[in-house]
Amino acid sequence: MKAVWNGVVSRSVIWLPYLWLLIFFLAPFVMVAKLSLSEPAISIPPYNPVLTLAEGPAGWWADIKRFSLENYVFITQDSLYWRSYLSSVWIAFVSTFLALLIGYPLAYGMARAPRTLRPLLLMLVILPFWTSFLIRVYAWIGILKKEGLLNQFLLWAHVITEPLTILNTTTAVYVGIVYSYLPFMVLPLYANLERQDLTLLEAASDLGCTRTQAFWKITWPLSLPGVLAGCFLVFIPVVGEFVIPSLLGGADTLMIGRTLFDEFFLNRDWPVSSAVAVILLLILVVPIMLFQRSEARSREAAS
Amino acid sequence: MNKQVASFRRSFQPWDDIDATPFIEFRNVTKRYGAVTAVNDLSLKIFEREFFALLGPSGCGKTTLMRMLAGFEEVSAGSVLLAGNDLVGVPPYRRPVNMMFQSYALFPHMSVEKNIAFGLKQEGMAKADIAARVSKMLELVKMEAFAKRKPDQLSGGQRQRVALARSLAKQPKVLLLDEPLGALDRKLREETQFELVDLQENLGITFMIVTHDQQEAMTVADRIAVMDHGRIVQTAPPTEIYERPQSRYVADFLGDINLVEATFAGTTKGTVSLETSQGGTLKTVGDVSATKGDVVWFAVRPEKLEISRTKPASGDNLFFGEVWDIAYLGDQTAYRVKLDNGIFVKASVLNTRVDVDNPITWEDRVWLSCAPDAAMVLSA
Numbered sequence: 001m002k003a004v005w006n007g008v009v010s011r012s013v014i015w016l017p018y019l020w021l022l023i024f025f026l027a028p029f030v031m032v033a034k035l036s037l038s039e040p041a042i043s044i045p046p047y048n049p050v051l052t053l054a055e056g057p058a059g060w061w062a063d064i065k066r067f068s069l070e071n072y073v074f075i076t077q078d079s080l081y082w083r084s085y086l087s088s089v090w091i092a093f094v095s096t097f098l099a100l101l102i103g104y105p106l107a108y109g110m111a112r113a114p115r116t117l118r119p120l121l122l123m124l125v126i127l128p129f130w131t132s133f134l135i136r137v138y139a140w141i142g143i144l145k146k147e148g149l150l151n152q153f154l155l156w157a158h159v160i161t162e163p164l165t166i167l168n169t170t171t172a173v174y175v176g177i178v179y180s181y182l183p184f185m186v187l188p189l190y191a192n193l194e195r196q197d198l199t200l201l202e203a204a205s206d207l208g209c210t211r212t213q214a215f216w217k218i219t220w221p222l223s224l225p226g227v228l229a230g231c232f233l234v235f236i237p238v239v240g241e242f243v244i245p246s247l248l249g250g251a252d253t254l255m256i257g258r259t260l261f262d263e264f265f266l267n268r269d270w271p272v273s274s275a276v277a278v279i280l281l282l283i284l285v286v287p288i289m290l291f292q293r294s295e296a297r298s299r300e301a302a303s
Numbered sequence: 304m305n306k307q308v309a310s311f312r313r314s315f316q317p318w319d320d321i322d323a324t325p326f327i328e329f330r331n332v333t334k335r336y337g338a339v340t341a342v343n344d345l346s347l348k349i350f351e352r353e354f355f356a357l358l359g360p361s362g363c364g365k366t367t368l369m370r371m372l373a374g375f376e377e378v379s380a381g382s383v384l385l386a387g388n389d390l391v392g393v394p395p396y397r398r399p400v401n402m403m404f405q406s407y408a409l410f411p412h413m414s415v416e417k418n419i420a421f422g423l424k425q426e427g428m429a430k431a432d433i434a435a436r437v438s439k440m441l442e443l444v445k446m447e448a449f450a451k452r453k454p455d456q457l458s459g460g461q462r463q464r465v466a467l468a469r470s471l472a473k474q475p476k477v478l479l480l481d482e483p484l485g486a487l488d489r490k491l492r493e494e495t496q497f498e499l500v501d502l503q504e505n506l507g508i509t510f511m512i513v514t515h516d517q518q519e520a521m522t523v524a525d526r527i528a529v530m531d532h533g534r535i536v537q538t539a540p541p542t543e544i545y546e547r548p549q550s551r552y553v554a555d556f557l558g559d560i561n562l563v564e565a566t567f568a569g570t571t572k573g574t575v576s577l578e579t580s581q582g583g584t585l586k587t588v589g590d591v592s593a594t595k596g597d598v599v600w601f602a603v604r605p606e607k608l609e610i611s612r613t614k615p616a617s618g619d620n621l622f623f624g625e626v627w628d629i630a631y632l633g634d635q636t637a638y639r640v641k642l643d644n645g646i647f648v649k650a651s652v653l654n655t656r657v658d659v660d661n662p663i664t665w666e667d668r669v670w671l672s673c674a675p676d677a678a679m680v681l682s683a
């Protein structure tokens with residue numbers, strides 16, 4: 001009896017994460033997918049058909065027969081959507097690269113700082129999370145706007161004579177994204193670099209490497225799993241980012257998250273926006289799977 | 304005990320030559336880590352082509368000493384010289400010194416082959432030469448079959464062999480080996496010891512080796528230095544350091560020793576007389592700077608004590624007691640005898656015959672004895 005119970009408990013431990021995924025990931029996804037096959041309507045909720053429990057199986061079947069791929073066809077026909085997708089992926093790509101460029105030296109410096117100082121530095125990286133993301137993005141408006149802090153400083157320092165237009169441009173979006181997502185780049189890099197065995201560098205130096213050569217031959221290749229993790233952690237959410245482009249970006253900053261938001265709340269076209277979301281997910285499945293693979297591989301290497 | 308591979312090099316004794324210039328020299332070197340003094344005002348001369356072994360308990364500063372020579376640590380005081388040049392400020396990659404790390408420090412993202420080739424590639428050696436050298440090294444450490452493996456796919460002993468091969472590959476002027484053979488089984492260790500000595504003969508490399516295995520030190524080294532708390536207590540060739548240790552510390556660190564506290568009575572015709580607290584007399588030979596009444600120690604190695612159930616004819620240095628413990632070690636048998644005054648004395652006998660009639664056994668009453676020149680007197 002006890003053995004049976006233990007079996008149930010240990011099995012439930014295995015199934016619990018799957019249950020979690022089922023409830024909080026798969027179910028909403030199925031709902032969104034279903035929505036994307038419906039058609040918009042001026043009603044509450046604003047789409048047709050609405051599957052309700054009251055209808056019973058016969059009613060559901062009738063509803064399911066009314067599903068169509070029309071929304072997807074529509075998306076391929078309007079260039080706004082695929083331009084948004086492309087632009088999002090491009091912005092995510094550039095931002096990831098910039099975050100790596102800034103984040104790597106940062107993480108490296110942290111990992112090589114005196115041991116007693118490291119917790120403090122780590123704390124400083126995590127600290128921004130303690131205030132709302134939205135407020136931090138708003139703060140950038142104050143910094144970047146025409147009469148903002150940045151322009152005031154540059155005018156005062158006589159670097160410029162006319163205030164620059166930064167806010168509501170793609171540049172502002174890059175600034176906001178790189179700022180917001182930098183910790184996601186720094187943390188995995190730091191974890192990797194801090195773990196590295198420094199005697200390897202001594203061995204390299206013993207075998208004739210200068211410090212720079214030792215970095216490129218030892219530190220960099222060994223940090224690649226961290227680089228990869230950081231890049232995916234930045235790239236994947238940035239593709240769907242919507243707050244930053246809508247607050248800091250201009251009218252010409254196309255990002256799919258923003259398009260989706262507009263479709264959903266301004267046009268109230270829930271089916272089309274659901275179709276946009278489903279396609280976004282499909283686009284992201286590739287990098288997500290690559291990320292999973294590399295994580296699994298580095299976990300294997302570590303054990 | 305004394306396998307003495309290096310014995311045919313008996314004429315090689317540059318340390319006795321006052322005019323010889325040392326190849327490596329530590330001059331009053333001190334290394335402090337905060338409050339810890341890892342190396343304390345240490346001076347040492349090592350000569351070209353010498354095989355030098357460092358021996359000492361854990362934490363006595365052996366690794367630190369090597370790291371200062373390799374260039375990973377700066378000295379806190381004093382200087383390190385190589386071929387007469389002060390090494391201060393010379394980075395590790397410009398020193399003609401290679402080190403095998405105690406922790407191996409193999410590059411985890413490179414195969415065994417690439418690890419060994421690393422230093423050669425760095426040097427700009429031609430590809431074909433690198434390949435030839437690498438395969439020679441692989442053969443030397445018997446790792447040919449593992450050339451393509453990554454370090455994490457190797458056993459501890461295999462990793463150690465790769466680390467050894469990597470440090471040997473560049474054939475530097477000076478090779479520092481920090482416990483190079485500790486993880487190898489006895490057979491492989493002995494073979495590798497001979498290979499190292501051969502390499503040193505053929506390539507003229509100066510070796511500095513750290514080991515916890517005194518037998519290994521005696522096998523390979525021209526000279527051995529025994530360290531204690533950041534200082535060198537004695538530096539001498541293996542025979543001398545074993546047979547003529549200058550202190551109880553060295554005598555006890557290398558091999559087994561029986562120590563009996565006594566007072567110095569005097570020296571007549573080279574024979575030193577000592578008095579035990581029980582009023583007995585012990586005789587030995589050797590130089591000792593002591594005056595009558597000073598406390599000194601009568602010291603004798605277990606293998607130099609004779610053990611028998613009958614009282615020996617010669618009356619020198621006699622001890623009488625009961626066999627307390629017997630350890631059969633194959634080539635020899637070790638006895639622990641409890642003397643009537645409560646002191647334990649160790650004696651060992653080579654097993655030269657297969658069967659012995661009526662062997663000495665537990666609780667036998669036995670006599671232990673040694674000639675005066677088999678024992679020594681230590682004043683420190």
Ligand SMILES: Nc1ncnc2c1ncn2[C@@H]1O[C@H](COP(=O)(O)OP(=O)(O)OP(=O)(O)O)[C@@H](O)[C@H]1O
Nearest residue numbers: 336339340341360361362363364365366367368405
């Ligand atoms: N980086 C360091 N910081 C502080 N103390 C150190 C450092 N490196 C070594 N020490 C200390 O210096 C002393 C000598 O260390 P060392 O590594 O030279 O010992 P060792 O003789 O090689 O010992 P083992 O036989 O265990 O390898 C030790 O007390 C050690 O704790």
Ligand SMILES: [Mg+2]
Nearest residue numbers: 365366405481
């Ligand atoms: Mg050590």
